[in-house]
Amino acid sequence: MKRLLRLSVLSFLLVLAACVQTRARPGKTVFETLQEKANAASAAGGIAAVGIGEAESLNKALDRAKNRARAEIARMVEIKIDNLHKDFLAEIGEDEGSAFNALFTNACKLLISRILRSGVPRALKYEKKGATAIGYALIVVDPKDIADAFAQHDETQRRLYTRFRASQAFEQLDKEIRKFSEYKRRTGLVRPAPSHKSPRIPPSHEVQPGG
Numbered sequence: 057m058k059r060l061l062r063l064s065v066l067s068f069l070l071v072l073a074a075c076v077q078t079r080a081r082p083g084k085t086v087f088e089t090l091q092e093k094a095n096a097a098s099a100a101g102g103i104a105a106v107g108i109g110e111a112e113s114l115n116k117a118l119d120r121a122k123n124r125a126r127a128e129i130a131r132m133v134e135i136k137i138d139n140l141h142k143d144f145l146a147e148i149g150e151d152e153g154s155a156f157n158a159l160f161t162n163a164c165k166l167l168i169s170r171i172l173r174s175g176v177p178r179a180l181k182y183e184k185k186g187a188t189a190i191g192y193a194l195i196v197v198d199p200k201d202i203a204d205a206f207a208q209h210d211e212t213q214r215r216l217y218t219r220f221r222a223s224q225a226f227e228q229l230d231k232e233i234r235k236f237s238e239y240k241r242r243t244g245l246v247r248p249a250p251s252h253k254s255p256r257i258p259p260s261h262e263v264q265p266g267g
Contacts, residue, residue, distance in 0.1 A: 107124030125193045163205040
């Protein structure tokens with residue numbers, strides 16, 4: 057009888073411990089949730105980053121988060137275009153490739169300028185900790201934006217651009233564009249429509265409290 061009682065008590069304690077562990081296990085943080093989305097977009101060929109900002113004002117916290125995400129995206133774009141340039145030079149040779157430096161530099165400057173000026177977040181979230189607001193911004197760049205930046209060359213670079221489009225380096229970029237296009241179709245991720253009116257967050261991008 058005593059043995060049966062001890063087994064019952066032990067079983068109760070094991071069940072209780074399991075319940076306590078289950079409750080204590082934390083869920084995903086706001087940052088982890090958005091970072092998973094950024095990782096998925098990056099794996100599909102996009103360029104994605106999550107920015108975090110803190111301030112007493114929610115608007116300031118969100119602005120800081122957006123600016124930090126844009127700065128990180130700009131850094132990643134610069135690396136991406138630099139790697140494209142290196143792949144292209146390896147393909148055609150350093151001697152001929154030097155003539156293409158301006159084409160890559162101009163495309164990089166154009167795209168980074170656009171991102172820093174008006175990169176639109178795909179998601180904005182926030183949480184409050186006491187009097188402090190913490191904002192989170194997810195920004196994703198479509199690889200097609202890189203190709204479009206190259207396409208906006210001046211007339212003196214037309215021949216260079218045509219040569220680059222025929223390269224294996226551009227073919228790899230084109231594969232990433234098609235892969236990301238399929239990702240957008242599958243997930244419902246679409247490019248925000250351009251607007252000349254006052255900026256407004258589309259319904260799917262509305263600010264939401266984290267949780």
